[in-house]
Amino acid sequence: MIFLDCAATSLQKPPAVARAVSEALRTAASPGRGSYAAAERAAELVYQCRSEAAGLFGVSDPERVVLTHSATHALNLALRSLGAGGGRVVLSGWEHNAVTRTLADLPLEQDVVAAPLFRPEELVEGFRRRLEGAAFAVCTQVSNVFGYVLPLSDIAALCREAGVPLVVDASQGAGCLPLNLEALGAQYAALPGHKGLYGPQGTGLLLCAPEARPAALLTGGTGSESLLQTMPDFLPDRLEPGTHNVCGAAGLLAGLRFVKRTGCGSILRHEQTLRRRMAQLLSNVEGIRLFESPDPALQTGVLSLTVQDVDCEALGERLGRMGVCVRAGLHCAPLAHQSAGTLDSGTLRLSFSAFNRASELAPAAEALRRCVEALRSGARG
Amino acid sequence: MFYLIVCRGLTQAQRAAAVLERSGVNQRILRTPSQVSERGCSYSVKIAHKSLNTALSALRRAGLSPTQIFLAQSDGSYREAVL
Numbered sequence: 001m002i003f004l005d006c007a008a009t010s011l012q013k014p015p016a017v018a019r020a021v022s023e024a025l026r027t028a029a030s031p032g033r034g035s036y037a038a039a040e041r042a043a044e045l046v047y048q049c050r051s052e053a054a055g056l057f058g059v060s061d062p063e064r065v066v067l068t069h070s071a072t073h074a075l076n077l078a079l080r081s082l083g084a085g086g087g088r089v090v091l092s093g094w095e096h097n098a099v100t101r102t103l104a105d106l107p108l109e110q111d112v113v114a115a116p117l118f119r120p121e122e123l124v125e126g127f128r129r130r131l132e133g134a135a136f137a138v139c140t141q142v143s144n145v146f147g148y149v150l151p152l153s154d155i156a157a158l159c160r161e162a163g164v165p166l167v168v169d170a171s172q173g174a175g176c177l178p179l180n181l182e183a184l185g186a187q188y189a190a191l192p193g194h195k196g197l198y199g200p201q202g203t204g205l206l207l208c209a210p211e212a213r214p215a216a217l218l219t220g221g222t223g224s225e226s227l228l229q230t231m232p233d234f235l236p237d238r239l240e241p242g243t244h245n246v247c248g249a250a251g252l253l254a255g256l257r258f259v260k261r262t263g264c265g266s267i268l269r270h271e272q273t274l275r276r277r278m279a280q281l282l283s284n285v286e287g288i289r290l291f292e293s294p295d296p297a298l299q300t301g302v303l304s305l306t307v308q309d310v311d312c313e314a315l316g317e318r319l320g321r322m323g324v325c326v327r328a329g330l331h332c333a334p335l336a337h338q339s340a341g342t343l344d345s346g347t348l349r350l351s352f353s354a355f356n357r358a359s360e361l362a363p364a365a366e367a368l369r370r371c372v373e374a375l376r377s378g379a380r381g
Numbered sequence: 382m383f384y385l386i387v388c389r390g391l392t393q394a395q396r397a398a399a400v401l402e403r404s405g406v407n408q409r410i411l412r413t414p415s416q417v418s419e420r421g422c423s424y425s426v427k428i429a430h431k432s433l434n435t436a437l438s439a440l441r442r443a444g445l446s447p448t449q450i451f452l453a454q455s456d457g458s459y460r461e462a463v464l
Contacts, residue, residue: 032391032424035412043410047395061444063392224390226421237390 001323002360002367006195007144007172007302007351008327013198014258017251021200024250030243032223042246049253050236056260057189058180059207066206066214066236067249071171072098073217074190074206077239078167079138081214082187083108087135090164092123092150093339094143097332098190099169108135117340118293120151127155131162136187139166141173145336145347146291147275147302149177156184171195175259176268176300181207188212196267196353197259199252202245214239267354271301274352274361279303281365285372291340291347301352304342310375312348318371319348324364326350382430384462386440387413387423387449394424397445404439406432417451417459425451437464 003011024045029036031043050062059065068074075098083089083106091099093114103110111134113126131137139155142148152168159166165187170179175196181189186209193203208214216231220241225232232238259267279290287308293299306312316328329346330337337343350364388394394410401408406428413423428436430452440447451459 032422040410043391043395047392050392051399062396063390222390223422225423228420232390234389234393236392 001325002364003325004350004352004356004360004364005325005327006353006356007147007331007349009194009201010196010198010353010355011325012353012355013200013251014254016254016258017198017200020254021247021251024247028246028250031246033243042244045246045250045253046244049249049256052253052256052260053191053205053207056179056256057174057191057205057207058182058184060182061210063235064208064210064212066208066239067244068190068204068206068239069202069245070194070204071169071190071192072204074188074204075099075167075169076102077206077214077217078188078190079103080106080217081212082136082165082167084215085135088133089136089138090127090130090134091138092127092140092155094140094146094148094150094336095138095333096140096144096169096171096336097334098171099138099140100335103138112335114339117146117291118148118295118298120154120298124151124154124158127158131158131164134162134164136165136167138169140169140171141177141179142171142300142302143333143336144172144302145331145333145349146304146340147172147300147351148293149173149298149300153184156186160185172300172302176264176271178264181209185209188214193248193252193255197252198255198354200248203248203252205252206239208235216241218242262354268300270354271352271356272296272299274356274358275299275301275303275350277358278350278352278361278365281361282368285369287372303350304347305350306342306345306347307372310372312346314375315348315368315371318375319367322367322371324367382455383453384428384430384433384436385413385417385425385451385453385459386428386436386447387417387425387451389423389448391424393445394426396443397426397440397447400439400443400445401426401428401432401436404435406436406439408432408436414459417449417461423448433462
């Protein structure tokens with residue numbers, strides 16, 4: 001199997017992640033619920049996970065690192081906290097449904113900054129024109145479809161200047177691009193644990209600014225202020241009712257330590273190298289369109305493509321049967337496809353992680369070439 | 382004789398304990414005794430009587446403000462410390 005769907009989840013994890021999950025399953029109970037060794041062990045794992053994330057992502061207080069089920073969960077917390085009162089929200093044209101569906105569920109006017117793919121200056125200019133009077137802004141760090149690295153620092157600077165709270169969707173950037181919540185001055189950042197941070201599925205993080213006052217999405221027991229029938233007004237308890245995913249936190253902690261040890265820059269360079277080599281190998285497939293940035297720094301290890309007269313879903317399905325795992329279609333991001341002009345066709349997406357090897361590229365490219373030929377000959381026949 | 386530094390939640394207690402450890406203060410996290418827990422469950426950091434000033438300075442530098450501080454009495458009761 002060649003796994004090239006790392007933008008969906010990083011299937012291949014550092015071995016320490018599985019070991020940590022297994023050990024937590026055997027030895028850790030529930031944090032904040034008892035004074036015995038297994039509860040203390042759980043509490044320590046969860047706190048270490050928060051502390052490691054706080055250190056990596058520029059949060060000076062681990063209490064403001066909230067453990068969530070996913071980045072989607074984290075985005076719901078952030079967007080519903082800021083958007084419940086209505087108003088106008090400014091967002092990039094590269095947002096995922098985790099953002100746009102949540103915004104659509106709120107009494108908000110969505111003001112989309114439409115700018116062409118890999119043209120960051122135009123995106124920044126669009127934000128500059130729209131921020132005045134906005135309730136808040138949302139920007140993804142990287143497009144999940146095209147690997148496009150958005151000009152987040154510039155957009156964050158504009159938000160600071162305009163006094164507009166910013167929500168960062170770091171789903172595709174966390175683990176390969178630097179992210180410092182407090183340096184950006186962002187109000188919230190949402191991160192999945194299971195993609196570039198190499199933790200297990202079912203983990204995510206919400207990073208909160210000191211001034212953030214998030215509303216509880218769920219209510220229930222927190223192991224604190226139990227006499228009160230309202231949720232605690234402090235973090236992380238306010239947003240973390242119920243039993244924690246301790247095994248997930250243990251695995252995520254191991255993943256975070258892997259990223260810290262390896263270095264975001266090193267991971268990014270590896271993934272970009274694989275993406276560029278793959279693009280070279282595929283460049284002579286007849287009718288192929290590769291979505292590559294002229295400036296390599298503007299693209300992570302995600303490569304989207306279309307092939308003329310070949311349905312991307314059929315191509316993805318056939319590749320899957322040959323053991324090459326990719327993602328086809330709209331990638332839960334119709335807005336991004338609309339921005340790129342690929343809403344009708346969708347794309348086939350190849351995405352790399354720290355665990356992909358250069359030796360996987362040629363077989364995967366050859367498989368894609370054969371699939372295209374087979375689909376074309378089938379169509380002709 | 383020891384002090385209990387009452388924290389609003391477990392994570393704050395863990396953070397306080399980490400700060401104190403870095404400052405060389407021996408400490409232990411424990412559940413706040415029910416006789417001093419006004420809102421139900423909470424966590425406290427237990428420190429030796431002699432460590433109070435060092436502990437408070439370290440917590441202040443870290444921007445941590447405990448909810449309350451109690452001094453354990455010889456009869457097992459607690460008296461709130463007025464700082």
